Amino acid sequence: MMATLVELTANIVASHAASNGLSSDELILEINKVYSTLKKLETDGTVVETGSAPTVPVISLKKAFQPDQVTCMICGKSGFKTLTRHLKQAHELKPGQYRKQFNIPGTQSLTAKNYSEARRKAANENNLAANLEKARAARKAPKAAKMKAVKTAPVEENVAPVKSAKSAKPAKVTKAPKSRAAKA
Template sequence: MAPTLLELTASIVSSHAAMSELSTEELVQEIQKVYATMQQLEGGVAEAAPAEEAKAPVISLKKAFQADQVVCMICGKGGMKTLTRHLAQVHNMKPREYRKQFNIPSTQALTARKFSEARKKMAQDRGLADNLAKARAVRAANIQQKKAAAEKPAKAKAAPRKKKA
């Protein structure tokens, strides 16, 4: 016996909810979206879902990016340190699309300011910038060696040898 749309929807949403934390409101929205999509697929109708781009921001840009947390301007979910994963999992959106939708300048990080500063300090304490500079210098030296090694045989083949008579 084939499973019904409701059973399939329940299975899909429960799998999603097991992997990511959803509020009650988000869970209800997810069930509705999945069920509507399943109905469209069953009916063979390939209608475009209402685009989330048309929605106005739930929160202002200034309030969305605070020192200790970031709030999603689409759904209003807050308490996050960074938005990238939330955008990909919940809204199926890339950071570039999110910036374009809400006219967020590229200079504005999609992370909480304190989180970014802590990561920067940790990288400096570990000397990651110095290690990166050293690795780049080694790589450049290796590339130069390969170029020099490739040029030597090419020059040797270019000069014809004279035959002894």
């Protein structure tokens, strides 16, 4: 027995609504979208997508970014601590493209607030900022010493010219005579 478009639409939307919390307005939009897609499939046999992602968000900005989880505004999938990986794998989008598509301000983090706070707290407890500062200072120390040595090294003026690259003998270097100021 062949199912009607209404029955197919009801089954698809019910499955989607079971895994994602949808408001009544979102549910109506989802029903209309699924029904029109199935109708187009029945008549044409193919559906032409207008873009990689819809321009109308599935969920509002306020509902998408909760303290304990983040919801994708493209597909409505929820339960993420951070959206970056999901956007790349599921929608082939970079975070900047996602922000631009849905007018998400740059101040809005694409991670759950509780997750960010927990990471910040762990970093502070493990003293990561101080360790990073020490590592940077340790990395700069040899460079600074080398630069100081280059600046204070005497300049040699009387250097014999190199004859050719084929010559096996190194060029002879003569030192500049010391000045009287250096002796005193």
